[in-house]
Amino acid sequence: MKAFGKTLVLAVVCMVFVFAGSAKASLLELGTANFGIHVYEKKINFWGGEYMEYQEVGAGSFEGSYLDGAMLDFLYCVDFYKTIQSGESYKDTTYNNAGQIYGKNLNNAGQVAWLLDTYAYNIDGHGDAATALQAAIWYTVHDGKVGLDTRDPYGKRTNEITLYNGYIEALGSNDGDLSKYAWITPGINTKWGTTTIYQGLVGGSNPVPVPAAAWLLGAGLVGLVGIRRKVRG
Numbered sequence: 001m002k003a004f005g006k007t008l009v010l011a012v013v014c015m016v017f018v019f020a021g022s023a024k025a026s027l028l029e030l031g032t033a034n035f036g037i038h039v040y041e042k043k044i045n046f047w048g049g050e051y052m053e054y055q056e057v058g059a060g061s062f063e064g065s066y067l068d069g070a071m072l073d074f075l076y077c078v079d080f081y082k083t084i085q086s087g088e089s090y091k092d093t094t095y096n097n098a099g100q101i102y103g104k105n106l107n108n109a110g111q112v113a114w115l116l117d118t119y120a121y122n123i124d125g126h127g128d129a130a131t132a133l134q135a136a137i138w139y140t141v142h143d144g145k146v147g148l149d150t151r152d153p154y155g156k157r158t159n160e161i162t163l164y165n166g167y168i169e170a171l172g173s174n175d176g177d178l179s180k181y182a183w184i185t186p187g188i189n190t191k192w193g194t195t196t197i198y199q200g201l202v203g204g205s206n207p208v209p210v211p212a213a214a215w216l217l218g219a220g221l222v223g224l225v226g227i228r229r230k231v232r233g
Contacts, residue, residue, distance in 0.1 A: 027068065027190075029065060030089070033062045033063075037057055037059035037148070040052045041053045041080070059131045061130050072203040072204060074203065076116075078112060088189060090188060091190050096183050097182065099113070110178060111176070115133060115137060116176065132164035135164050184203055185200055
């Protein structure tokens with residue numbers, strides 16, 4: 001009887017963790033992001049040589065964003081090669097606390113977590129520090145193939161560039177705690193009804209809940225333990 005009870009309790013614990021790692025949000029509501037960050041992207045030309053392409057994109061934290069009705073302290077993009085629209089909502093969004101985006105482990109997710117641990121909670125989501133942090137996250141995830149354009153002939157972006165270089169230098173090989181964050185894969189755009197694969201995101205201060213189904217399953221297994229004890233008692 002004791003072995004039976006221990007087995008069921010262990011099963012409950014395992015199922016809770018399995019479900020927690022694949023939690024589903026009913027709705028992701030994006031706030032507004034900053035625009036005007038200058039970035040580079042390393043590309044390969046027709047002859048196989050590498051060249052730099054410079055462009056201006058939106059960046060920084062999506063301020064005033066909600067996941068399952070809970071406001072996020074910050075929300076940054078982790079993928080550069082896909083897009084997402086600020087101010088719009090995405091149903092059937094999936095999220096987890098294991099550093100996974102699009103159902104796969106995000107490259108260098110631990111280092112992204114360290115950047116968030118160290119900087120994200122103390123900066124304005126629309127200021128130079130946030131845009132520099134966004135660029136540093138892209139740099140980290142994409143192994144340096146994307147990053148902040150540090151050319152500044154007129155000296156107008158000195159602060160942003162200094163912050164960015166400082167983030168990269170301080171990062172080194174440090175890793176943070178993946179479980180502190182919601183790693184988000186947006187679902188269907190409610191405005192357009194489209195199922196395009198949108199830009200992956202990471203949000204702070206939103207605990208990943210255990211879905212109701214997991215709790216119900218756990219309660220049922222615990223109930224079986226009680227019944228077994230009563231019958232054998």
